[in-house]
Amino acid sequence: MTSSSAPVPASPGGPQHHRPLRRLTARGRGEAHRVASPLELFFDLCFVVAIAQAGVELVHAVAEGHAGEGIVNYAMLFFAIWWAWMNFTWFASAYDNDDMLYRAVTLIQIFGVLVLAAGVSSAFRDHDYLAVWLGYVIMRLAMAAQWLRAARSAEGAERTTDLRYAGGVLLCQVGWLGLVLLPEPARPWVFLVMVIAELCVPLYAEKDHTTSWHPHHIAERYGLFTIIVLGETVAASTVAVKSAVDEHNALGELLPIAAGGLLIVFSAWWIYFAVPIHGHLRSNRQAFLWGYGHYLIFASAAAIGAGLEVAVEQTVGKTHISTLSASAAVTLPTALYLLTVWALHSRHFKAGIVQQAVLPVAALLVICCTFLGDWAVLAAGLVSALTVVTGAALTARTGTHEHGEKASVPAA
Template sequence: MSDHPHDHPDTSGTGAVGGPSNSDRSGMAGKTGRTGKRSLSRRLIPMTGRDPEEHERTSSPLELLFDLTFVVAVGTAASHFAEMVAAGHAGQAVTAFLLAMFAISVAWISFSWFASAFGTDDWLYRALTMLQMIGVVVFSLGLPAMFHSVEEGGHLELRAMVIGYVVMRIAMVLQWWRAARESPAFHDVGVANIRWTVVVQVGWVLVAFSHLPLAAVFAAFIVLGALELALPLLTQGGAGDTPWHPHHVAERYGLFAIITLGEGVVGTIASSGDLLGGGDGTHWSGNAIAIVIAGVGLTFGMWWVYFSTPFGDILTHRRGRGYLFGYGHIPLFIGIAGAGAGLHVAGLQLEHHSELSDVAVVLSLAIPVGLYLLMVYLLHTLLLSAADRFHLLLISLTLAVLLVAVLLAAAGVAIAVCLLVVMLAPFVTVIGYETVGYRHQEQMLKSLGTLSSGTDA
């Protein structure tokens, strides 16, 4: 099943929390404001909110360009994570990687949900998006210093990362100010977003530029991180009070998953490049071949699993679960990027540039793959409010495959073979869905449509 905008039914009646329905609000805008299509006159388009039921809504070229800046951020974080793990600093590596991926995900989520609800694609909107892209690049340039500071201990270097965030959030505040000014229906939501965004960002600036003890910095991280996650709840009722488009949001997350999955391919290249015999790229070792097969196969299998769930159709019926869908993807993205880094770790081990045991190397790949697959199943279960034995069977078999890979490594089996076993994990779901799973899921979706007709479940 696919997430195409023309597949979803009429959702009038699934209105915003504590206010008029989104279709009523977007109707205040006029046709140009609802669709966000650019006029030939190049004039500014009133930012009055998009139509959440707009047909054929897809990602814009500007959104795709914006996503490319995050390739640098994810790639930098995954590369430094792999090198730190291979050097035997697994604890510090995990800490730095989680901080980096959390910050990357929050920045991307902030833009994407606003764009789904208010994107006009006029010249001012494009200029502010470019400013955000500059912020992402500055943020990415600060990642190596942060990883190095975590590895060395004593302090946490966040200044460049926070400066990048300040640039991004100046743009977002201006976008929300425009929405609040041009759309009376969303004035309060816009003002609340401006207020809380500034409060949280001031907190990050104080942490980055103050000489606080490391323990105090991590305590502040917990508080400010919780506030970051709570922003939609504090400002718009869990993202239910803006006219975001369910199929557009689902497509955007799918595209970001693909970008992050690209790290699997990058990890494969990084892992196999130095394993070529003779250095001329014409004499491949068995280890190089195994890593290429495992990396590409694993990337393809993880992609297949993600797009087996029609998140757009689910969000159409479960609009009130937008917050869960949006932020529930953060550990999923961490798992995807971590899998690419795990492939890189395996390559470093086979090149004898690692301090890890074979079991630890296999775990560095199996753990993020397991996290990713668990999150796909957990999101499916929570969004549908339906746990069932079929999905429990599939995830149990999946985890069993990953456990077998680790046990084989402990028994002394070659790492290349263990990687190929890890590669099989997502294909448990693929085979399950291609045989009976899609019919089973269709029945669940039909039941969801019956239960949630006219309201959010």
């Protein structure tokens, strides 16, 4: 993650834009009209392939009655996917010069993501992490090369920061070898140690100099990835419903799940984008907490789709789990999503205890919906939709009292 002290080079839209190779220098944190590039959007879409594979395996694990093991495996693999995405996202916010070499190295990272995605099934079912590790090697070597290239054009504290990032990435990649070489009982401990090590790399690298990440650009990148993950949730649940209808002709039983699932996803989108968050990202400390916390937002959003698939399969008799377990597969990630969005976004824009309580209370009510049997998913969807309506009404009321007119931005 990245700082305003960096020099402001010619931006990719400037007069040097068409040169095939340019110095990889820091972009300005105050740069106007900074938006996500087509390469970044393509990068995100390819990452969703890996997320989809993790979701499929989570569905299989929960449907077969191995929810505990499945959740642990999902959390581990999702961290690997999310962390690689985040490393690139913050680097690109500071150093994206969009020249040919930058694009080529980014495409190499995308290739690494696809290798990782190909190894998700083996990691989930057999605890064989070789393909996942190889995919990570490709991604992380490319990422380290980007940092070294940036260091070549930097001086002083900025150069030191870039070199620390490159060294930290490479050392951590060696540490991940433990998932391949050590006995299976030791691997969860290796994972925990390596997660701590990975999270400490940015803290150490930026202790003397912060990179020039762009608040609006970062907020947009995270928002776009949230949309893509929610879109994958819609796609996965739609395929599950279609398959169930085709094979079992159970449209009547599936309609409450389909309707509830759509209400949950629509509400999840609304709640996330109810307030602009970039103005809150004013310091590295705030940005670190916000950026790291999105692990739970992304993981829970993707898990909602997996839960909807489980609910569909349980309804048509393709699983051996109870209705309560199938309902929990939807309601628990939904509640986690609501709580995490409140903690990272909404609470910074609420006035008074009533507004602050909307999302936490909604999360509690969604959990209570777990016990409503076949109507649990629909009830959770209705609670989510009511949360949006309540938040918008409270925001409008506050706007009326403070400004004499309704607030223009609905919130949850």
